[in-house]
């Protein structure tokens with residue numbers, strides 16, 4: 143029996159695959175490599191390059207590898223791109239997700255862990271955000287995830303398909319073997335570290351007049367290894383007959399953009415110039431999770447998600463992988 147990990151060649155997927163294998167789990171990865179890296183997967187991991195929504199391929203994988211559950215990371219993830227190209231996002235994230243779940247259901251695979259996101263809440267009415275908070279995304283990316291959550295809820299009612307939708311806040315950090323390499327890179331911490339390394343002239347700070355103590359936006363950063371651990375716990379929860387659920391993955395501790403930059407200066411010992419920019423439309427001032435439910439349901443408690451640990455791990459990975467993942471043949 144094996145676990146199908148879609149999007150396993152991506153950032154959070156590759157770390158989860160690493161931790162699953164360290165626990166002795168059998169894993170099969172399906173990724174179209176549109177945004178992932180073959181080099182992020184050990185050569186001995188069964189790997190299929192293809193679309194999560196390829197019904198024929200998924201049916202074959204589930205049979206050949208006796209798939210018992212699925213962790214579904216595969217998605218396009220850039221908010222701005224989703225606003226410009228909604229059709230691409232709904233096709234890739236929703237249509238393909240729907241094809242995947244339908245194929246799994248027909249094959250008798252009735253356990254799914256879904257990568258969801260804090261973007262399902264849109265602009266929150268109150269912070270910290272609890273799972274019952276209003277869900278009204280402000281972009282097609284967020285909607286694509288919310289639609290998949292609703293779809294799984296209906297499949298649970300009708301077909302007994304059990305799921306845990308994990309709504310991550312900001313993933314960050316690295317393990318010894320796997321780190322963050324997006325192209326383009328839009329996340330704050332890797333960009334701050336690129337500036338620290340001298341690969342960028344500085345770090346853009348979008349807006350400094352938010353109603354926060356230092357005027358810059360506050361986000362809830364979670365170490366990617368803590369996220370991966372939550373997926374393993376969610377699988378165990380479902381294997382143990384646990385009910386379907388929606389869980390925030392955040393620490394409840396927010397850090398401002400300036401706090402991230404200051405911590406990165408301390409960790410790296412490098413100067414990081416700040417480039418002041420106008421605020422981006424639709425960027426909320428403060429996004430922080432109430433993570434109590436994940437603790438109650440999964441016993442999940444982040445252990446590596448304090449800011450210095452996150453930044454140190456990402457910096458060490460960056461020092462070893464100056465240009466991110468590179469093809470093995472080089």
Ligand SMILES: NC(=O)c1ccc[n+]([C@@H]2O[C@H](COP(=O)([O-])OP(=O)(O)OC[C@H]3O[C@@H](n4cnc5c(N)ncnc54)[C@H](O)[C@@H]3O)[C@@H](O)[C@H]2O)c1
Pocket residue numbers: 148149150151152153154155172173174175176177178179192193194195214215216217218219234235238257258259260309310311312313314323324
């Ligand atoms: N990084 C974050 O901070 C964050 C926050 C909230 C939610 N998420 C969600 O977590 C998941 C993983 O995020 P990430 O940062 O690791 O992204 P990523 O881009 O590094 O990984 C996604 C992977 O999925 C693959 N993929 C995309 N569409 C596919 C398809 N249709 N079929 C097969 N493979 C496909 C890509 O090639 C890539 O390897 C995504 O679903 C994302 O929406 C991420």
